[in-house]
Amino acid sequence: MSARADLPSAAAPVVRLAGVVHRYGDTRAADDVTLDIPAGRMIGLIGPDGVGKSTLLGLIAGARRIQQGRVEVLGGDMAGARHRSAVCPRIAYMPQGLGKNLYPTLSVVENIDFFGRLFGQSRAERTRRIAELLRSTGLAGFEERPANKLSGGMKQKLGLCCALIHDPDLLILDEPTTGVDPLSRRQFWELIARMRARHPGMSVLVATAYMEEAEQYDWLVAIDSGRVLATGTPAELRARGAGATLEDAFLALLPAERRAGHQRLAIPPLTAGEVVIEASRLQMRFGDFIAVDDVNLQVRRGEIFGFLGSNGCGKSTTMKMLTGLLSPSRGEARLLGEVLDAHNIDTRRRVGYMSQSFSLYGELSVRRNLALHARLFDLPPAEGEERIAALAARFGLAAVMDALPDALPLGIRQRLQLAVAVLHRPDVLILDEPTSGVDPVARDQFWALIIDLSRRDGVTIFITTHFMNEAQRCDRISLMHAGKILASDTPAALAAARGTDSLEEAFVGYLAEASGIELAPPAAAARPQSDAQSQAGAAATEAARAPSASISPSIARFSLARLLSFSAREATELRRDPFRLTLALLGSIVLMLVMGYGISTDVENLRYAVLDLDRSAASQSYTLRIAGSRYFSEQAPLQSHADIDRRMRAGELAMALEIPPGFGRDLARGAVPQIGVWLDGAMPMRAEVARGYVLGLHAQTLAEGVAEATGSRPAALADVAVRYRYNPEMRSIVAMVPAVIPMLLVFIPAMLTALGVVREKELGSILNVYTTPVTKLEFLLGKQLPYIGLSLINFSLLFVLAITLFGVPFKGSFATLCAGALLYVIATTGLGLLMSTVTDSQVAAMAGTSIGTLLPAIQFSGMLDPVSSLEGLAAVVGQAYPTTHFLTISRGTFAKALDFGDLGASFLPLLLAIPVLTLAAALLLKKQAR
């Protein structure tokens, strides 16, 4: 309970930043930020994307390493690992991006449950809390749905549930409502308000780009280019910026050079042109899923037509159908009276398209991007150049023509995309969330271009947006929800029809009606409770909170339960990922078959033919000897030397024998005739073996011939008796299969383990490791455990395959082999963990693991050449690499009938490798992002 005792009083700030600087390369995401954030309030960090809001939140949450300056949270310095681990149970952090901290294949309940386990809650407590959270978020009824099948709004609510499971004192939300429909947004804030009422001491820190939402917060921090512009209540900020709305005030607060070129938008009235697009009863199905249903619209020339709705409600699909880029499953769309056909390439020449994410080639310069599109749209070169020059001037791109788009600010990139989209003078333009993430100044500049295109060039424009002030600028808008258009009209008419004074209210009204939800009065819902209200609620909520006091504030340093919760989660995720599962189970079997049969040094059925120029009894008896061997398979006899040449060249024969004319006669005379043997040297190994066979047969034939002639064997000086031990028949498979098993048990387990960890880094869920009490060792071992289990299953599959299909005899101690395999897969999965700590992307992890396992396992571990035959680095790696030692155990037990007593020396290095690998991985893994 000691951690709660020092809870800061209401007056003390919950977060104190002093001189915080944070750089990514040359960009400063935080530039000398000094700031005190008051406790127990709802705080907003406002400003467009990419100005450093997320960085500050990451630093405060302890998810990012502090580069410079001091960050104090809940009364302690976040630079200290001890304080971080002490306060992390009191902080909840929901990163930016829809469902970023969720596990996509896990169900709603599994996700929340996982977080509960991380905070050490008992089963009963988790069950109670999950039920409560699901009820209050309206997620009840969706318990079993996987997170990736939820809508944007539901994902965010689930994220919030996961964040709130441990009753944090500080809740950090990074753009929680971006891409969420207004109704879900409303519900989300209601939920936060209820939680605050229940837990009055809780401070909420929210980053947002929606100025409308920020109007409702207690206290705001306006940020631009890594600097704090102003702080204060919304009213104070409005007063300081002398603006009617927060957005105006924010613009006014920007430094003069950032405001340059900004002017108030004037929208000339639309002169109603002819109907350009007419759609009737459009429907789009993807399999069973109806993405868009029953769309009827008429759009006039030059009209700016907006679509509003949450992510995934069918806006993009509708726009594509309206413009003929996608064929509707039912209904039709007409452009200037002509039915649009998606398969007709000419349709695309009439449409310009710009997607939400940057979809041009980042590796081509601005000029090249424009030129490529001019060519693809078949503009004649002269006209194309002229058009590009004109657009560059009009869209303000002239100065950046030779820059790479990746290096440009988002606002300019979006202008480039717009320029590309209108390059071929389309009649219709589709803009899919063109301004998301763009700062207010650039957004207005962008809109000026859109308005110009519409009013001056008469381009019909379809646009989607999440910003209500942008929607307000459209001539008409359609409100969409779950594939249906709820209403379509001018913004003013829509608001009037619902009897509300804003478009947002109207939309929320339509959405609530469509989904049958009773709405709380907006003011009470969105605005956080006043102090009086929370005081009143406090007594009631204190009782509700009482059981939650059972969370131990002093989190155990190492907890088996947390470790196992990672294992259980990893196992579930793996079970639901067909690609990795296939590699895990089928992969080793396929590769075992491939290598068992492929890496074989047996040479059989060598094709050969004879050119017998003698055709005597002697020559025939000689050739019959070879024909009788199982190594050779005789082909049609050769006719001439040219024949030898031709058939060898065609690769038809591996060997040709030439018996010279007069062979029998010469032999009888003792004149030492010469038999010619031609070998196909294109495959040296095959040729070597064939040579060995034929020389052996030759010697044998002669010996027997002499014996026949003289009646006694020639006197040998000495005899070498060769004893092929362990594999008397010298079967390749007996030698190879026990060597292939160790190889596969390093390659696949290491790869899967490395991917398992790096996936979290790439998808972002590693943040949960940064911000929860889990330790590095718990995380790593937890991730490793399922792969050890999987590898043991693999081992048994391989073993069964070896003794059944390949028929390799097993002579030694099975227990020894199993013990060796267990230690070995612990070591190899540990190798994967180590790989995962030094790579950041899955592709890099795959490449790194392949290099780090294949080469040493195949070349340096004694699979082909014994380690004792190696020199230099190869010998050093070979001595230390775990595969070497398990290979000895595998061959020893399979072929040499050995047990623990004989192989003890091979177990020791494996036992040593395990802690070394695991500790190295734990040391290299970072518990914070940079």
Next chain:
Amino acid sequence: MGARRSLFHNTWHLGIKEFHSLLGDWTMLFLIVFMFTVSIYADARARPESLHRASIAVVDEDRSQLSARIVAALQPPQFITPELIALAAIDKGMDAGRHTFVLDIPPDFQRDVLAGRAPTLQLNVDATRQSQAQTGTGYIQYIVDDEIRAFVQRYRGPAPQPVQIVERALFNPNLSQGWFAGVTAIINNITMLGILLTGAALIREREHGTIEHLLVMPVTPLEIMLSKVWSMGVVVLLASSFSLQVVVKGLLGAVVPGSPVLFGLGTLLYLFAAASIGIYMGTLARNMPQFGLMSILLLLPLQILSGALTPRESMPELVRWLMSLTPTTHYVSLAQGVLFRDAGIDVVWPQFLMVAAIGGAFFALSHHRLRHTIGTMQG
């Protein structure tokens, strides 16, 4: 006619775009250069020409002049200087894998040899180390024989034989493993890059959202495919031709008599097939990691079982039949024929035909799949 003009036009310009993209991707460029230079050189040089540092122990129960002579003949670089061990230590040393060979020279060996009693030496071979066992056994037998004969006859010379056998290796007179390994490595790298470059180019477009953009341009899936096939084909063709001429012929000194033009044509045809497979996999996988996992399961069998590494004759019938459905098998046989055996088109035309047919089938399949999946490829 307009459609045809636009097909060439678009395919050409999209292909040029692929070059620009590749030029901007330093990692990929490095990989291509590395794979066709350093990796091939290293691979070819790493192959031991014959026996190297085999570990041998000798149990010398005779301790005579002759036995000392035999022990002294077993020397580096073929062998590690023999360790002299006791009779009882044979099993332990071999069990632990310390010795691949143990030669046991019996007591009174020299006396028996000189008395013409033809005594027997015992050579224990660890047959689990098969490649060394095979070459080493013959080598040791030869050395022992030679030493004994030289000791007895006090001169070295071949024993008279009633029939001489004269063997010649065609196409690779010294049976140099390095030449073979160099060409095999080129073939393997062509397979790998042919598949990976196009597949990855498609996935990269999908991940960056540019495929969505192409979808709204007046460009057909056929043009998208063809542009990737030809551009990446040219890259790999140039890289592999360079590697063949400079690394394999120049640095490794391999004698490659075949026509580089015919090999180039075959490679181009094969790259068409490989690229089609790459695109097909690119439509199946949803992201780069999935694509990577799929490639591992495909590339290893293609490289190991196509006859480039070991002869196909010794593989089971089923494996041979399955592998004959892949273009790689036919390309390997084509490449070995052309490069090593100087085979002309009159000899290798069946392989050309098979590669073309299989490539065509994969191309049609991928085109079909790309057309049907391209709509769902966003994000």
